Amino acid sequence: MMDDVLGLMKTRRSIRRFKQKDVPDELLEKIMEAGRWAPSGDNGQAWRFIVVRDPATKEALGKIATEGSGRRFTAEYFTGRLDERFEGLKDEQKKAKAFQKLRSGVVSSFLADAPVIIVVCAYLDVWDVPYDVAMATQNMQLMAHSLGLGTCVVVAPVCDIVDDHKTMELLKVPHGYKVALPLAVGYPDESPGPRPRWALEDIVFYEEFGKRRGR
Amino acid sequence: MIDSSYFQDTFSALVKALYYERGRGAYFRATMVGRDYIDRMEIKGNTSEKVIENCVKFLVEKDIVEKAAYKKDESDTFFTFEIKGCIHLPVEARLKEQGVPAFVCPPINIILHKIRQLIGLAVEIADISVNQEEGTCVVRVVIFKQQ
Numbered sequence: 001m002m003d004d005v006l007g008l009m010k011t012r013r014s015i016r017r018f019k020q021k022d023v024p025d026e027l028l029e030k031i032m033e034a035g036r037w038a039p040s041g042d043n044g045q046a047w048r049f050i051v052v053r054d055p056a057t058k059e060a061l062g063k064i065a066t067e068g069s070g071r072r073f074t075a076e077y078f079t080g081r082l083d084e085r086f087e088g089l090k091d092e093q094k095k096a097k098a099f100q101k102l103r104s105g106v107v108s109s110f111l112a113d114a115p116v117i118i119v120v121c122a123y124l125d126v127w128d129v130p131y132d133v134a135m136a137t138q139n140m141q142l143m144a145h146s147l148g149l150g151t152c153v154v155v156a157p158v159c160d161i162v163d164d165h166k167t168m169e170l171l172k173v174p175h176g177y178k179v180a181l182p183l184a185v186g187y188p189d190e191s192p193g194p195r196p197r198w199a200l201e202d203i204v205f206y207e208e209f210g211k212r213r214g215r
Numbered sequence: 216m217i218d219s220s221y222f223q224d225t226f227s228a229l230v231k232a233l234y235y236e237r238g239r240g241a242y243f244r245a246t247m248v249g250r251d252y253i254d255r256m257e258i259k260g261n262t263s264e265k266v267i268e269n270c271v272k273f274l275v276e277k278d279i280v281e282k283a284a285y286k287k288d289e290s291d292t293f294f295t296f297e298i299k300g301c302i303h304l305p306v307e308a309r310l311k312e313q314g315v316p317a318f319v320c321p322p323i324n325i326i327l328h329k330i331r332q333l334i335g336l337a338v339e340i341a342d343i344s345v346n347q348e349e350g351t352c353v354v355r356v357v358i359f360k361q362q
Contacts, residue, residue: 067337067362072243075341075357078293130236160243162331 008142010194015150016110018186022053023116027147031185032118034143038136044126047136047180050119050171060170061119061182062112065156068163070105077103108156114184121173122180133180140183150188153181220305227309234315242318246340249321250328263330263358270326278302280322281350292359293341298322298352307345307352317343323354335362 032049040046052058076082082099089095101107111117120137122129141151158164158179167179205211234241258273260266271283281300287293298320307317320343327338337359344353 071337071339071357071359074359075339078288078290078357079341079355159240161245161247 012145013192014152015188016152017190018114019189021187031140031143034139035136038139040132041128046122046126046129046132048121052117058112061157062109064163064166065108065111066105068156069108073102111154111184115186118183120180121177152184155181223305227306231315245319248319249324253325258329266329266333274322292357294356296354308347317345320354337362
């Protein structure tokens with residue numbers, strides 16, 4: 001079982017291309033049930049979920065995401081930060097294409113094409129909002145993966161507080177709650193490889209920060 | 216007379232708290248700081264240049280900044296603002312002492328908010344740098360040609 005859990009974690013990917021096939025309600029309910037069983041500070045259970053299937057709402061969310069990403073990447077382009085990120089890419093044509101994609105914001109447009117978006121919201125009158133909803137979302141992503149579904153957290157519509165307010169208005173989220181993150185859900189239409197990970201020896205310390213084993 | 220260091224200490228403590236919650240993402244959570252204040256004032260303009268001019272005039276009149284000027288690059292969208300004598304400089308000094316980078320600029324938030332509101336253009340702060348010795352800040356922003 002331990003290996004199964006680790007295997008599930010290691011094979012999960014962020015999926016940005018989905019088959020245009022609906023996700024049955026019973027599978028969505030299993031995903032949200034997994035979220036419901038996440039740990040939370042003081043058992044506050046801050047999470048609330050909005051299941052979005054309406055094409056107009058998905059399109060509006062995709063638009064907010066696209067504009068937000070486009071603005072941020074354009075700012076990074078002008079400051080040279082994008083160049084720093086892509087310093088390993090020597091092919092200038094490929095680099096220009098990647099920059100164009102990022103600056104246009106289309107990198108986040110796929111949100112509109114996801115068959116379902118589960119918008120994870122949070123009740124604010126609890127102690128540990130970000131940690132609680134993050135743990136719930138991780139549970140949901142792993143459950144979705146175990147069901148053969150793909151997911152991707154798309155923070156673009158809520159990253160900037162101005163966009164965040166637009167998203168709240170769109171989804172009629174009342175005061176006292178916030179949109180934590182939209183989760184795109186669907187059947188994967190791509191099989192991306194694993195992204196690089198730091199080695200354990202680089203990130204684990206013993207007894208105090210920076211102290212490695214045997215030193 | 217109110218001791219302004221009280222506000223500087225409390226404001227910087229709040230900014231630091233936000234930074235420790237969100238890290239670099241705090242940048243995007245602070246873009247509305249200053250907006251409520253300016254929305255109570257009468258600022259007009261039908262071009263981004265005019266809005267900037269009117270906002271700067273207002274900020275100087277209110278002693279929020281001593282002066283502010285900007286230049287654009289050849290793309291006509293990337294603006295570099297230099298702000299001198301900003302009322303927030305003592306806050307930034309406190310944050311720098313504590314290793315917190317500059318990520319909140321209420322005067323620029325005010326200008327960008329009014330451009331978004333009055334002209335309908337998309338805007339984005341690119342970066343903020345503070346020079347305490349010279350009492351200046353350089354804030355680079357993108358003012359897009361469209362929404």
